[in-house]
Amino acid sequence: MSVVFACLDADSLGGVQQVTHTLAQGLAGRGHEVHVIGLHRSTAPFRYVDRPLYHHHVISRRPMDTTGRLARRRADRKLKELLETIRPGYAVMTSPSAVARMAGLLPQAFRPIGQYHGSYDHARDCWHLASIRKHYPQLDQAVFLSEDDAWQFSENALLPNAWSLPNPLATWPEQTSALDSPRVLGVGRLEGVKRFDRLITAFARSGAPPPWELHLIGDGGELTRLREHAVREGVGDRVVFRGRVPAARMPGEYLAASVLGLTSDHEGLPVVLLESAAHGVPAVAFDVSGGVRSAGPVAVPPGDVTAFAAALGRLIHSTEERRRSGADARARAGAFRLDLVLDRWESMFAHMSR
Template sequence: MNAVVFACMDADTLGGVQQVTHTVAQGLALRGHEVHVIGLHQAPEPFRYVERPLYERHVVQGRPLGEGVRWVARGRVARLLASIGPGYAVLTSPGAVSWLADLLPPRLRAIGQYHGSYERARGTTHLASVRRDYGALDQAVFLSPEDARRFAEEALLPNAAHLPNPLRAWPDRTSPLDVPRVLGVGRLAPVKRFDRLITAFARAGRTRGHWELHLIGDGPELTRLRAHASSLGIGDRVVFRGRVPAARMGQEFLDAAILGLSSEHEGLPPAVAEAASYGMPSVAFDVSGGVRSLVLDGTTGTLVPPADVETFTAALSALMADPARRGRLGAAARARAAALRPENVLDRWETLFAHIRR
């Protein structure tokens, strides 16, 4: 088996990129690959995604990567990479590509991932970074066929492919969808726009006072979001759960009926995929090809124009009022999510490795 190296700017923060990295790393290690996960700097509050990792974990340094320590960090990474056998290096972000691509020895074939959407990249410096750096790699990997096509066309990439994020596991039970609870899952950060989800829930729940909104995650928006819920008169029905260990997340999906995705931007959101695997429909803003690949409007959930809180409210209210429809959409969501079963996505990773070798 080959060595596989995953390199992140920060490998242990609570976030989607990190969850996917550790999930794939563990899966490939279980298949016999020599796997390493490198974080260029230490997370302020490390989150443990895998209880018993079968892969090697490396943190290059404890402090953020300012210019004063850039060359020290690069030297440490170069020495680490020199100790690893032939295989593949997966650089998980434009920052990781910029920092590390030129340090890779020839025996490590370079794969550049982008975990965001084309829409996200176009509105930031990411598109220029992908255009500048990813074409020289052995493979550039995006989250959906639509994203891969648009990057190939707009960033002129000859090596674009798509490979979705895997689920952490495939559950053997599904939610009965009868607990009157809406879930929001993610870091309490401005980009997630949980204020919009709280507003929509407040409006949708005016005639359904027995429903609750549970927000799972922590972050800098906590105080503001609490105040927002109180100002809308639903402070007692919005429950801020904080961090929930990865091993307990399955029960959270079993104990809820609808997933709300209110973000400004997403790639292929793990929360929507996990909810779908438990037979739960989502109401989501239409912000990326990855979201559109999971939420088929009227089939596996409801897709809403970006930032349209009024339409989001109506969609959420309709699902809260209709358990039969929740069941139909949830069953279709689970069937669609089967493509993201860990074994299916790991097969695709190994097919990608074989393609690069040829």
Template sequence: MNTVLFACMDADTLGGIQRVTHTVAQGLAGRGHEVHVVGLHRAERPFRYVERPAYHHHVIHGTLVGKVSRAAVRREHRRLAGLFGRLAPGFAVMTSPGVVTRLKSLLPGHLLPIGQYHGSYQHARGSWHLRSVRGHYGGLEKAVFVSEDDAWLFSEHALLPNTWSLPNPLPAWPSRASGLTGRRVLGVGRLEGVKRFDRLISAFALACRGAAGSPERRAAAGGPGAVDGRAAMDGWELHLIGEGAERERLHAHALACGVADRVVFRGAVPAADMGLEYLGGAVLGLSSEHEGLPLVVGEAASYGVPSVAFDVSGGVRSLVLDAETGLLVPPADVDAFAAALVRLAGSADERRRLGAAARAHVGQFRLDRVLDRWEELFEHVTR
């Protein structure tokens, strides 16, 4: 068995990187590996991902993520050196570009460095991330990305010789699927700008007004013949599950779009209760500006709930096979998104067809299968 250390800028905030890290850490610990999760900084509002962790947890700084004084840097280096020195040979998995730049020069030789990037190539290209990945990941044992598309794009455009793909795992596998009879579109995630729930509300409003039924928009959504959007959406609601700074603005936007009575702000729902939400849903809407490999799509699919999603990354495309397991529409095309919603709302048979295929497809993201791939990665690095 191996020693595996996962390092995050902040390991305990409610977020995708943190959730994946704790899920994989618990899974590997359950297989007998000695696992450590390190947060370089404390979380402002710590979230408990695992009730009974089988891994070790460390927080280096008592301060939030931000600028660090020289004295704090020296303390960080001493604490990390002490921790690294106590560990048996194994692997140090750095979960973001910021962590790689902070830690890679500090790692001792007996901890082999692996860098993860949880975002998409498209997102990295529009930020400082691509420059950082290009400058720092090539010298690691492996540079790990969430989809084969992203791994290929980084190898070609960031000139990385060491790319590997590893998907994010589903934390659990439900025993039953949704009946898809509830007239409910789900939007799940932090109510923050990057998730663009305003576009989801706009698309829902267009669909409800019957404004998504033109031949051009039906073609964009991959749909068949004419669908009466107003009739198809009769009785449907949009449920937004999550909290965030955009809540009031989104409520005002729903009011301006004329659907405030049909958009339900559910707030934060405990992870243990999310299964009931998916069982009560019929369609998931993913309206994000960018995504790596969105767990909410995989979770919805595991309950047999198909998704309508903006085609923003290889990770999204690895989960949503257009017209096979869900519907993909061009990024930011709200009209096409509305047409896709009408298509699924108007046909229970179509929802069931896509939902059943989605559940079968995401079986490859079950935790045990992803853990197998982590162990294959460790074996490959040490061969």
């Protein structure tokens, strides 16, 4: 069968893109014909898979914010022509925007599936829930990241077709962190939604003594503000901004860390939590979704920086607590191994074909 994954932008640095390429490579490795389609060009492409077994397409060479009506019509025509060359199968649209854009363009030979990579609580607080209510009931399947979120969408968005499929781990590491390095790790785009200012504040209030440092991996528009914030919090010399790190080097970063911190305003099921857990690294995170809880971090109330700092401090000051929490996280992470998640995708395809 063929499987098409469609993203507004398939190649930027982000969780949706990382999961899309991981699933595409895994399904292609099982013999399926797989296509990843980016509806727009990324302004800063990131390479997720060195030797892709799947087909990769970019429809519009324009970034998302620069497309006028004429360019949109041309892109829609190009997309329809591409889809007509792909044999019948399943079309996975990875966001509400992708569903709204593509649902009317799919050939009848495709079974439409709408993914949502956020939580129900986040969807409820923005335009996503209204879009999901409008477009997802007409799809063959609506896919969410946790059983808790699938249930909430089913009940509150009146979706009869809700299904739960978690994000996968691209690889399973045999080596785990020794948890003896004085390093807290934060990974993600340096943008407002990730709230790295809270992580910096929590690190400053955790009582972490030198030589403990906070290493932030990622880039974005908040870099200068975050540097200034670290200085104001009195840890300017112990917050290290690492910039982008290639995907192939990330295992080494987890092995060199003893704790991971996640302070986002909202998350679905962040891959960074799964990757750190697989390396035996304990994490502290705000309890913002069922997906976050399923990954097994030390969860504290959303936005409560004082509680976050206290939890972070307990892990920093106790090697025994780090090892216990890290072992628990790794045990949970086993459920997200790629082969197991691919089995669940194929089971859903089989369910849809019956």
